Amino acid sequence: MFLQSSFQAVRHPGNAALCLSLFLVGLMFQAFPSQAQDQSTETNTPAEVENIEQIVRDYLLRNPEVLVEALTLYEQRRAEAEEQQRLTAVTDRKDELENDPDSPVAGNLEGDVVVVEFFDYRCPYCRRSADTLEAAMKEDGNVRVVFKEFPILGPESVEGAKAALAAAKQGKYEAFHFSLMREPGDMSLAHLRRTAEQVGIDPDQMERDMKSDDINAALRRNYALAEELSIRGTPAFVIGGTLVPGAVNRAEIDRLIAEARAKAS
Numbered sequence: 001m002f003l004q005s006s007f008q009a010v011r012h013p014g015n016a017a018l019c020l021s022l023f024l025v026g027l028m029f030q031a032f033p034s035q036a037q038d039q040s041t042e043t044n045t046p047a048e049v050e051n052i053e054q055i056v057r058d059y060l061l062r063n064p065e066v067l068v069e070a071l072t073l074y075e076q077r078r079a080e081a082e083e084q085q086r087l088t089a090v091t092d093r094k095d096e097l098e099n100d101p102d103s104p105v106a107g108n109l110e111g112d113v114v115v116v117e118f119f120d121y122r123c124p125y126c127r128r129s130a131d132t133l134e135a136a137m138k139e140d141g142n143v144r145v146v147f148k149e150f151p152i153l154g155p156e157s158v159e160g161a162k163a164a165l166a167a168a169k170q171g172k173y174e175a176f177h178f179s180l181m182r183e184p185g186d187m188s189l190a191h192l193r194r195t196a197e198q199v200g201i202d203p204d205q206m207e208r209d210m211k212s213d214d215i216n217a218a219l220r221r222n223y224a225l226a227e228e229l230s231i232r233g234t235p236a237f238v239i240g241g242t243l244v245p246g247a248v249n250r251a252e253i254d255r256l257i258a259e260a261r262a263k264a265s
Contacts, residue, residue, distance in 0.1 A: 082230055090243055096225055097146065097238055102165070102218035104147045104173040107137040111144035113260045115253075116238040118150040118226055121160040122185040123234040125247040130181035136253050143257060147177060148222050150234055158219070159210070160187035165218060166209035167201050175199040240264065 044052070060067055090097070097116045107115075117133065119126040137143050149165060151157035160180060167176035179195050180187075193203035209215065226236075229243060237244040239253070240260020248256070 090229060090238060090241055093225060093228060094241070096221070097148075098144075100146075100218075100221065102214065102221070104165070104168045104177070105144060106147070106174045106177075107143045107145045108141060109144060111142045112264065113140075113142065113240055113257050114144045114146060114238075115257070116146040116148060118148045118222070118231055118234060118236040120151050120153050120157045120234045121164070121180045121183075121187055122151075122153045122157045124185070126235045127181050127183075127185070129235050129247045130178060132248065132250050132253055134178055136250065136257065140254075140257060147173070148225070149219060150222050150226055150231070150236075151219070152234060156187035159189065160192065161219060162210040162215050163187075163192040163196070163206060165215045166206040166212075167196065167199075169209050170201050170205065172199050172201045176201060 098114045115133070115137070117129075119129075121127075133145065137145050147164075149161035151161040164173060164177055164180065167173050176195060176199050179199055180192075183191070183195070189207070193207070196203040196206050226232075229236075229238075231243075231245065233245065235247055237248060237253075237256075239256040240263055242256065242260065244252075244256060
């Protein structure tokens with residue numbers, strides 16, 4: 001716990017001096033426990049603190065592997081804590097993940113496995129996964145897919161997400177979504193309007209709906225949910241309660257769906 005607090009301070013340059021002092025004292029407690037206990041009951045003078053720091057510095061110079069071990073242990077504990085936080089968040093946010101009325105849904109609406117995807121239309125890995133997800137959804141026949149617009153690659157990504165949610169208002173989300181995913185990432189308004197016309201959407205109505213408060217609110221909820229789940233990139237999937245960061249191929253998504261189905265039975 002002490003080492004964790006010290007390393008967190010490293011992330012803030014203004015706390016560098018404090019971090020160093022805390023870290024040195026922390027190592028002192030590990031390296032010289034009896035001395036630390038004796039001195040913990042009284043206030044150390046500046047000279048005593050300087051002497052302790054010099055002892056620790058000399059110890060580290062003679063035994064640098066201690067620092068490496070401390071760093072490794074910290075990273076391991078940090079990763080374990082983050083994974084536990086993700087698992088808890090997936091469980092706690094299950095309803096938001098699967099039943100937000102503003103998140104478009106495709107596939108079998110009564111499917112026994114729910115696949116939630118966070119994505120960005122300008123993300124090449126998302127486009128690579130789109131055909132895989134569509135094929136799995138259609139061929140399995142018992143999968144419900146929830147789409148979480150998560151535009152993180154700039155203003156054009158945001159416009160693409162807004163256009164897709166506007167397409168949902170005209171009942172054409174799925175066609176519009178997969179059309180955009182098959183494109184090279186052009187999210188200009190002109191391209192969005194052309195795509196809308198190709199799939200039977202009124203582009204003028206779409207453009208008006210893109211400015212609506214409910215679409216902006218839906219995106220804000222997606223951002224907040226992604227942060228809660230520690231999702232920092234796209235794509236990211238939640239399949240049967242399991243968070244899967246990164247692109248998936250057909251074999252992987254089939255395996256994850258099968259595991260989710262087995263777990264639920």
